[in-house]
Every structure is written in structure tokens, then in C-alpha cells.
Amino acid sequence: MAEAEVPKDDQKIKDALAEKALGNEAYKNKEFDKAIEHYNKAMELNPDEMSFLTNRSAVKFEMNDLDGAIADCEEVIKQNKERGLHTDFKIIARAHARIGNAFVKKGELSNAIEAYEKSLLEAHDDKVYTSLRDTKKRKAEEEERAYMNPEKSQDERKAGNEFFKSGKYPEAIQKYTEAIRRNPEDPAPYSNRAAAYMKLGEFPFALKDCEKCLELDPKYTKAYSRKGSIHFFMKEYHKSLEAYKTAMEMDPGNPDLRMDYQRVMATVQQTANSDEVDEEQVKKAMADPEIQKILSDPGVTQVLKEMSEKPEYAQKALEDPVMADKIKKLIAAGVVRVASR
The missing domain is CATH 1.25.40.10 (Tetratricopeptide repeat domain)
Known part of the structure; x- marks a missing residue:
């Protein structure tokens, strides 16, 4: 019995797929010219199959023929639209994505972003989404550098x-x-x-700027001085004293710094001797990691207990410079109060 004859159109489709397979094999072996020949033959046999054209664009991309790769992908999109081919939306998405990749290599980031966004409208792909995000970030960084x-x-x-x-x-x-x-x-x-x-x-914003200034230049005396003022107005007197002290070490002959330091010391003394407790100041101090660390020190806890029971013990406790510094910080922060006499 004779074999049934394969319709001519069906045979062309089969032959086209065979050429595509040969093209894919050549592509894997980096035989790019040979791959393009096979994809060209596949398109001649079946011009309605757009995947042959996207495959050829991939070869051109690897050959660094970026304009050629873009042209092939644009042709896929154009043919599908004008001829109503109903090509798989994933192939159209792939064409837009490859256009994006080519524009990235060309350094045309705005065009790349537009292409990636069009690709994602056709079909979501995590790799394309990542490429879009990274390209946007790179574009912003380049614009920032150009602006400097x-x-x-x-x-x-x-x-x-x-x-x-x-x-x-x-x-x-x-x-x-x-x-x-x-x-x-x-x-x-x-x-x-x-x-x-x-x-x-706007003290929190001011403090953030001072800290950034000092990150760039740790010896920027004026930033320490301003930091001292900010902490003073925020009633963080222990931090204010520390900032002014650092500034004075850098500029020991500056009378304004010494005057500001003395102003904070006077405020600390007045607050410590006052019968009124500033609840907001204490609450803020108790949330300070440095103050929390000092209060968790068993030695400090013992000294504070003995100071409350025997106020006269305070002087003896402060003879230890390390302990004195901790207690002074607690007093400046408003956590420990000194009984009026």
C-alpha cells in the first residue's frame, strides 16, 4: 500500500521546523553565520512563524549586531500586528525584551525601559522585571552623576x-x-x-544633616557645635554635652563653645535640683540605647541604690572616673535626680 502524500503546505511547515532545529543547534555551537542561514530558510518556508525571526535576532544579538537584532524584533511586532498573525503573546513579549536588552548594550537606557515595559504588558517575566528595575536604577544613577x-x-x-x-x-x-x-x-x-x-x-532633620556632615568630615567643628545646640533644644542634655566637649577638644580656644557648654551644664544642674519631673525628657532618655546600657550595668544599679539611701555616698561614688561619667550622663539625661540640700 502506497504512503499517503503529505500536503505541500504541511511539508513546508515540517521542513521549516527542521531548519529551525538546525539553526538552534548551530546557535548552541556558536556557529552564528550557519544559524542565520538555517533561520532564513525556515522563514522562506513558513513566513507566518515569527519565532524564526526572534531566533535570528538572538543570533544577531550575540554577534553584537544590535541594530540588526532590534530590527528583527521590531519586524516581528509589526508583522504580527499588520497581518493579524495571532502570534503567541510570549513571543511578542520576548521580542520587546530583546529590544530592551539591545538598547541596554547600546547605552540607550530610556529606550530600553520603554521596551521592557511593553514586554511586561504582553507577559510577566521575572527576568524582564528585574532588568527593568536594574535599568531604571542605572539610569537614575547616571543622571545623578551627570548632574554633579x-x-x-x-x-x-x-x-x-x-x-x-x-x-x-x-x-x-x-x-x-x-x-x-x-x-x-x-x-x-x-x-x-x-x-x-x-x-x-526641624531638629530631627537638622541632626541628620549634622551627622552626615561629620560622616564626610569627622573634624568639622561647626557641625559638632550645631549638634550640641540641637540636642540641647531636644532636651537631650547628655548628648549635647558630649557634642560640645568634642568641639572644644578640636577648638580649645573658642570662647563661644565653652559658653554653650556651661549653659548646658547650668540647665542640667537646674533640672536635677528641680522638684518638677519632665516626663517627656525622661521617656526619651529611657528609649536611648546608651542610657539603657548604663542602667543595665549592675555596678551602676548598686551605686544608684546606695545614693538614694545615703545621698552623702554620691561623692564617694563619683571618685571613680568611669562610674562618675556614667552617673553624670544619667543626671544630664534627667533619669537620675540630685536631691536639693
Whole structure:
């Protein structure tokens, strides 16, 4: 019995798939020219199958023919739309994603982002989502680097200083912020912005700027001085004293620093001798990890117990410099009070 004859169109489809398989094998072996030949033959046999074209784009991508890879993928998208081929949406998504990959290699990140977003509209793919996220991050970083300019940073800072002198603190903050964007490694605008925040009573923001300033330049005396003032206004007197003390060590001949230090000491003494307890100050101090650590010290606990039972014992306990420093911090923080005599 004779074999049934295969319809001509069906045979072409089978032959096209065979060429695709040969192309895939050549691609795996990095025989790229040979792979393209097979994919071309497959497309001649079955021009309605868009996967042949996306496969060819992959070869061109590996050959660093990025424009060729993009053109093939764009042709897939165009043919599917204009001819109503109803190509599997995953193949269309893959075409958009490969366009994105090619644009990344070309350094055209905005085009890559657009392509990745179109791919995800067709079909969700974790790898494409990651590529989109990473490309957006890279684009933002490149834009930030391109925006940096130390000279313009200085101009913005000077403009901020003028606003500050005129009492226009929000405007000064805008200029200092711009100065930071232009040169984020310069400690000066952080310190300047902290001063402006202080004028507006925004102490947490001011403190954050001081700490960033000191991270960039640990010897920035003015930042320590401002840090001392911020902690004073926040009633964190133990931290205020520590900041002023550090500033004085850096600039021992500065009379203003000594005066500010003495002001904090006087406030601590007044608070410690007062009959009124500042509940907010104590609550904040008790949440401070440094204060918590001191209070968890068994030696400190014993000294505090004996001081409460025998006030005259306080002087003896403070003869130990390490213990004295801990007790003084607790007094400055408002956690320990000294009985009036």
C-alpha cells in the first residue's frame, strides 16, 4: 500500500521546523553565520512563524549586531500586528525584551525601559522585571552623576547663605539641597542646611544633616557645635554635652563653645535640683540605647541604690572616673535626680 502524500503546505511547515532545529543547534555551537542561514530558510518556508525571526535576532544579538537584532524584533511586532498573525503573546513579549536588552548594550537606557515595559504588558517575566528595575536604577544613577558639578554646588550654597542671612530659611534649604545634589561629598552644605532647619525648629532633620556632615568630615567643628545646640533644644542634655566637649577638644580656644557648654551644664544642674519631673525628657532618655546600657550595668544599679539611701555616698561614688561619667550622663539625661540640700 502506497504512503499517503503529505500536503505541500504541511511539508513546508515540517521542513521549516527542521531548519529551525538546525539553526538552534548551530546557535548552541556558536556557529552564528550557519544559524542565520538555517533561520532564513525556515522563514522562506513558513513566513507566518515569527519565532524564526526572534531566533535570528538572538543570533544577531550575540554577534553584537544590535541594530540588526532590534530590527528583527521590531519586524516581528509589526508583522504580527499588520497581518493579524495571532502570534503567541510570549513571543511578542520576548521580542520587546530583546529590544530592551539591545538598547541596554547600546547605552540607550530610556529606550530600553520603554521596551521592557511593553514586554511586561504582553507577559510577566521575572527576568524582564528585574532588568527593568536594574535599568531604571542605572539610569537614575547616571543622571545623578551627570548632574554633579562642584562649581555650581558652591554657587547654590552661596545663594543659600544669602537667603539664610535674610531670614528666608525655606528658600535657603532649597538652595543647600541643590548644592548637595550637585556635590554630595561636600560636608559644608549639610552643615548649612542643618542651621536652616534649626531656625525652623526641624531638629530631627537638622541632626541628620549634622551627622552626615561629620560622616564626610569627622573634624568639622561647626557641625559638632550645631549638634550640641540641637540636642540641647531636644532636651537631650547628655548628648549635647558630649557634642560640645568634642568641639572644644578640636577648638580649645573658642570662647563661644565653652559658653554653650556651661549653659548646658547650668540647665542640667537646674533640672536635677528641680522638684518638677519632665516626663517627656525622661521617656526619651529611657528609649536611648546608651542610657539603657548604663542602667543595665549592675555596678551602676548598686551605686544608684546606695545614693538614694545615703545621698552623702554620691561623692564617694563619683571618685571613680568611669562610674562618675556614667552617673553624670544619667543626671544630664534627667533619669537620675540630685536631691536639693
